[in-house]
Amino acid sequence: MTDQTAPAERILDAALAHVPFDGWSAATLTAAAAEADVAPALARLLYPRGGVDLALAYHARGDAAMVARLQEEDLTDMRFRDRIAAAVRFRIEAAGDRELVRRGTTLFALPQHAGEGARAIWGTADLIWRSLGDSSDDINWYTKRATLSGVYGSVVLFWLGDDSPAFQATWEFLDRRIDDVMQIEKVKADLRENRLASALLAGPMALLGRIRPPASRAAGMPGHGGG
Template identity: 35%
Template sequence: MIRRVLHRPPSPHLVFTKSTYHSYEHERTSPFTPPEDAVLSAGLAQVPKLGFTVDALAQGARDAGYRDVSINLFPAGPFALVHYHLVTQRRALASKQLEQGTSVDSKIRKLALERLHANAGIIDRWQEALALMATPSHVPSSIRELSLLADEILFLVGDQSVNTSWYTKRLALSTAYASSELFMTTDKSPNFTETEAFLSRRLLESKKLGTSIHSTTTWLGVQSMGLVNGLRSKGLRI
């Protein structure tokens, strides 16, 4: 029994993100099949009018030339529309132009803003989407999408860290982005300038927190090494 458990291959469900080895020799394939793509993109076009509802999905299926019954292919119902929006907009970030020479922080801010602005067309309905994402059965895939978004942004800006800060950076960016997204649903300012300011403040806060944690751990490391070396110089054999 124990042997069987120990020899079971690493399950992808244990990890927080299911993104795996990224190859540069093959194009990234879309997670949606062409029919799914057609129905969901047509359905998303109906969202400003019908909201994130089964009606929008059914209308999308009709628009794409399928019968109404085909929406049974989407067991998650209206959440399929939300998920489609999240995935396609995340993947669209890769085509955004980043200015060379700007700092990593400003690149992160630029991409997060681009992603927020992608919600602008359906911002009146976005609270419905947030409610769907917060439904218990959809929470895991919503959180996964959020972490994949943070991962995508940090990859696109060329972040190279592969230690514990890999986790803290993604967590900080996810938190900043999610709170800004919520803020944006109530933002009435022209072209969402208040959301931009809100996002900048959140990013600055997480940067400050990150810097102070980093300096504290560095200080502790230096102090303890100093202590050990001091004791060694006194002739203690450690």
């Protein structure tokens, strides 16, 4: 961390040492701003909701690290399900200190912050799909992200309690969850190929087929913005 680093980044860097003791809180923001030599008024401007905005900034940093690694790694020879598993693993490895994540999980479990936590996880799932080249433009745009959000959230919780060497149990759990998702996709494919099922579901599927991703994927939509 140098004087040339943006104030918001300097504050976030300094905050990491305080989070294990004070959580993602106003106290952490105050201490971090002082250590980063950032005026309290500017710190409040950069992180108006205090610890919540700090935690979201840390989550966004992890997302960015995951995307960078996905761009660096050669995944072309992998099956698609393995690319998804690799992306989730890269994201968890980017999280670093489990205590920082554990404190964030506690914060976003609070009712007043649960929406922000869900948005952050959705954003991670959206970044994974987009980084892997997803081009869906129908109901699948939503179902893919909803399913992967569930996978990511469950794997993070498993990882937080995993004491196995090199987190091997976590990666095995991740593989099982991805296999579960692939089974769902197989069922969907089988239904499409089954003439009787296709006839019975023609009406509902026609309605679902009209659903499209958000016309504008700018800040404010699920998966975009602070998460």
